[in-house]
Amino acid sequence: MTTNRVKERSIKYILLSIAIISTSIVFFIFAFLIKESLPAFQEIGLNLFSFKWHVQNGSFGLAPAILGTLLVTFVALIIVIPIGISSALFLSEIASPKTRNILKPLIELLSGIPSIVYGFIGIVIFVPYIGDKFNLLSGYTILTGGVVLGIMALPIVISISDDAIQSVPDEMKNASLALGATKWETMKNVTLPAAISGVSTSIILGAEDGVSGLDDVGVEIGRPI
Structure with a gap:
């Protein structure tokens, strides 16, 4: 009995140590970012968050980039949430085992495609299509970036x-x-609510992956997002 308690306590302290180390690493990264960004705040001040972006005048406001990121992510989520959840319900509850065994690996394969490839597809297909569809001078829009990220x-x-x-x-x-x-009522009222934590996690991870790919997509789309 004593041996088991010692083992349990050892595992407890090991896991606690790992948690503390992981949290500390995140804290030090955050502290490093703040430390390295202080010179910019000291030189530019709150103008760093202005909407002015004039390289020649030395104005580098972050507000357009932040707002653009939020808008593109919002558009992407509008696309991702209904289509993603509906597709997952189809795979899990409606599709036959044969269909699921074919589609599931293909979907997981798509998640490994680099974001630069999606950006290239965006500039070749979506940029001209959206420009022509809405009679715009250019298809380089927030909608284009949101669709690609979605x-x-x-x-x-x-x-x-x-x-x-x-x-x-x-x-x-x-x-x-x-x-x-x-079956539909069961999916809507039982299955989906029971799986809501995992579904929410998938949406957060999808949004995070999309935001992390903004640089590559922005390069291909041709405008800073």
Whole structure:
């Protein structure tokens, strides 16, 4: 009994040490970023967050970049959330095992494609299409970037959401069906709420992956996003 307690305490302290080290690393990274950015704040001040961006005049306001990032991410989420969750529900609850075995690896394969490739597809296909569709002088818009990022994030959202939905116990679904609920009602009222934590995580990870790919997409789209 004593030996088991010693083992449990050892594991507890090991895990605690790992957690402290991980948190400390994040803290030191954050502190380093603040330290290195102080000269910019001291020289430019709050004008660093202005909307003025004039290289020749030495004005480098971050507000356009921040606002552009938020808008592009918002557009991407509008695309990702309904399509991603619907696709995950289809894979988990509707598709046959044969169809699932074909689609699932393909979706996971798409998540490994570099963001620069999606950016190239955006400049070749979406930029001219959106420019012509809306009669714009240029197709280099926030909508274009959002569509590209949404497509780029879809495989991650679909894959992780599918895993989360698959983890919902069959007993919960069968109980709902036994009470007279349809398959759609079961998916909407039982399966999806039970898997909401995993689905939310997939959306966050998809958005994070999209934001991290903004540089590559911005280079290909041709404008700083």
